[in-house]
Amino acid sequence: MENFSLRHIARGALGAIGAAIFALAAPAVAQTPAPAASSGGGINMIDTIRARGQLLCGVNTGLAGFAQPNSQGVWVGFDVDYCRAVAIAIFGTDQNRVRYVPTTAQVRFTALQSGEVDLLSRNTTWTLSRDTSLGLDFTAINFYDGQGFLVKRSLNVTSARQLDGATICVQPGTTTEQNLADWARGARINIRPVVIERLEDNVAAYLAGRCDAYTTDVSGLAAIRSAQQVPNDHVILPDVISKEPLGALVRHGDQRFADLVRWVHFGLIAAEEFGVTAANAAQLATTDNRPEVQRILGRTGGLGQMMGVDNAWMLNVIRTLGNYGEIFTRNLTPIGLQRGPNALWTTPGGQQYAPPFR
């Protein structure tokens, strides 16, 4: 049933608008003849996007460092740069080529399923159920996140295992709450969760001393920490209690577009590995004699054409946005994030790895 998508079912049920309300329950009944849209020769997303002249990119409605409009109303952030990178790979430029569609957590998958967006670049955790049951595909992990703890330095806590008996602020209804309970059971320690609905209220409760620690994804903790009067008064504990690999998603139906999104990410990693930056990319494209750099930058190999785009695709991306490291430094370093697991595989502890460009 890998090709099942709500959309097919829904269109099948079009005759019976009355069934609309039950459409969410419909998959169980209606999934038998779902047309295999992915059986080759189907939709060509890259051509569709080219004909439209714009990439429709679903982003967060506002998450520091990842996607947010700045004071001028221009979208900036790590996820936003991935939208721009894909647009540049297709069009050669991102001037007016990306339309950002702010999506909330609840509507993000529907937006992609229904074609409201081509690409969902919205800090979404790759899980088995999401990958298999939504008719969507994760392309690559562009950010390794995980759940951690923020505590006050004055508590002198150095490891999460010392949190036995502590009160911990957590948002309800998220996997965060479940992860916390699972971890505490596994580690055989007692914690008292304080469940507070809104992020701001959670932070306020933590700062006021209502809780000893606040738990959410490390990227979120770093943003909160960096916004405090004296960031150094707070510590993010080294323990990470869950895996939250984030990446961009595409709809089932055109594997070539998924390939493109995936290899744009790998291109950014490879560029960092070979020292290709925004500043030197244009020059290296003509002077560098390392074969793989020549292939990445499109001088030899014709890799771009294999992807269905211009051979200078990665050159254009890197020239405009820089490599993975530069994108990270521009967007995530200001909110206080370290490279950590998102360093290149050549650095100890780093996990970002690109398959060879050949």
Added chain:
Amino acid sequence: MSITTDTMRVPAPERLAPALTTGWMGWARANLFSSWLNSIVTIALAFFIVKYLIGFVDWAFVNAIWNVPNDAAGRPDTSSCRDNKGLGACWAVITEKHRFMLFGTYPYEEHWRPALVCLLFIGLYIVSAMRRFWRKELVLIWAATLTVIALLMWGGVLGMAFVPQDRWGGLPITLILATFGLAFAFPLAILVALGRRSKLPAIKALCVLYVELIRGVPLISLLFMASVMFPLFLPEGMNIDKLLRAQIAIILFAGAYLAEVVRGGLQALSKGQYEAADALGLSYWQKTAFIILPQALRLVIPPLVNTFIGFFKDTSLVLIIGIFDLLTAGKTAIIEPMWQGFAVEVYVTIGLIYFVFCFAMSSYSSKLETELNRGRRR
């Protein structure tokens, strides 16, 4: 006529009433210090009012920071605001972000267009509020103004760059959703209210069904249906604009609520009015337009305005489907780490904007009520 000198005594010179019984002192004595309990309450309240007023003035004006310098990287350096936290407001967040809060992601150099749109909307409200403009031409004024507003927002003509709808945001979104929502919902509501009292069973059943179905679900779930479920039923590649979908959901929802308000007015009219109109030989539509509605609607001005104000604020619910109205834009403005923690300033500002619009509506309606109901004031 013999008047004794006794009765002709020269009157004593007039004296002022005792100082404690007239003037502001008399008023204060009668109302604020009439008993020892009253005096204590007055003094205690005065103490708290003065104390918090001084605190507020200190926070909002005396100790407030209106601007912050940029750091070496050209980004605002908010450390002075952070040191001042709890002492004074950081209005610098408004100085920095006001254009984003008002106009969202609309292209920065084109902000004069949504600004003009807001002014046009306000002008339209003022003109519509003046009774001397209550003529057929008002419809034309509305049509013309709304066309100009659409042209300004979208552009693409007269050398203005085209701006797709998904980049609109802020106050214009709130005004568009509220104005179009109520302008379309109100006529719809009148029709539904009349239909619900109709003797034709099919029409009546349809209207009852509409009102009960729509009123039976929260606005949020309607917006969700419009933004999450609805696109799945459209053919591939066909996407009805997100704002339009939200707008239709709001119109339908407001229509159901207003219909019940209007029906309340229809019920309140005495049967004699209907019978008198029938006796004059008026047709159904003449009776409704000239006799029933003018009386029924003026009866329900307070609940109508109540619903209007409610919906003006309810438009902020579109945040759940990712449309940047005024409130969402304000929330988004303080996501940047350097501006985190200045929510109070932003919410106070946005609250003030909402208050100005809502208060204008309510004070205008109370005037209108007095004027229209002059004949039936009791």
